[in-house]
Amino acid sequence: MKRYPKDKTNGPVSISVPPALDIVNLHVSFKERRQKLSVLNGLSLTVEKGEFVAIVGPSGCGKSTLFHIIGGLLKPQDGQVLMNGKQVTGQRGHISYMPQQPALFPWRTIEDNVLLAGEIASATAFTAPVAPRAEALAEARQWLGSVGLAGFERAYPHQLSGGMQQRVAFLRALLSPQELMLLDEPFSALDALTRSDMQRWLLDIWEQNRRSVLFITHNIEEALLLADRVYVLSNRPAAVLHEVHVPFDRPRRDEITEEPAFLERKRQIAQWMKEEQQKARLS
Structure with missing residues (x-):
């Protein structure tokens, strides 16, 4: 993201604005029954200021562990967490958080x-x-x-x-x-109708303030409806498999979920997820 203030002598000057969140090469593992359990494997991602970013991935791949690291509850064995260009790895108090349950x-x-x-x-x-x-x-x-x-x-x-x-x-x-909001599957416990209403409500509220958001969900349609970008994670140990840019204009219309471009991206992400599930069964 760039801003271009005027310079009276040399014209526009490019000033780089650091991301609201920059995750750099995270490696995390735990000891389980005297064995090493690798959870994150060189995971990197960014959330720009005012951007809505979603994460989808197989169950148990390490999404919640990632949130714990961003929130300062855990420290990685390697890698960094930066917010607005400043190193905050292992520090608490820099994010706002909404869990699965209220x-x-x-x-x-x-x-x-x-x-x-x-x-x-x-x-x-x-x-x-x-x-x-x-x-x-x-x-x-x-x-x-x-x-x-x-x-x-x-x-x-x-x-x-x-x-x-x-x-x-x-x-x-x-x-x-705090500028950065972490939303951890906030609608997963709701029925389908209430969930749909809450998605629309969240979009409307977010449009009014454009906070920087990192959103975990298992619902591919929800990710594409809400986000500017979607990160697709692999099985554990998690790494970024794909980064999907969502091209649809805001404010988003409900009818967008029926458009061919939306359905094609939904099908592609579902296919990637299915392939990861198959790998897990074979391993």
Whole structure:
């Protein structure tokens, strides 16, 4: 990604903007029953600022391990994690995270759950200054209203449907001060209809702020519908098999999933995944 400020003497000057996330040659292995289990094998990928990137790959290939490394919960044996050009390998507090399950605290109200990420960030030394509670609360209530949750601010998680809880979890990640959002199969537990609604909702919300997103999913159609690029990972130990650029204009239309170009990319990724499954059965 380039920006070109004007220079009065020599004309436009190219200034390189570092990616929001740059994963460089990660190698990770664990000891299991006195044997070495290799999980990541030289994995590299990038997420540019304001870009939505999806990852698909076989179950157990190491996608969650990758997220743990990006979040600073694990350190690789080799490789680097850079954010905005700075080395952050093994450091915590640089990302916002949305897990598969909403993971809302049942004793906190909906608005207090949304504010949680900001409260945690204010207690760390790794983030930018966090807005005062009154200001953060006003913003949270405004967002809750914009996503159809007006009137539920003082409700508790058990009073909301699964889809509504996922909206709260996403807003919690969205309103955290970190630029990079990691979404770990956030819709996998939802029924098909609710999942479709949440995909559309996520697209609409993301279009408003264009945060940098790395999104794990097993659903190929979901990856192509949401993302600018899709990384296809191999079996464990995971490496990048293919990088698919998604050419469809934004904002994305629901009908795009029926277009020949969309179906062809979906078929190709499915074929790559099938080949990886066959390799796993034969190994």
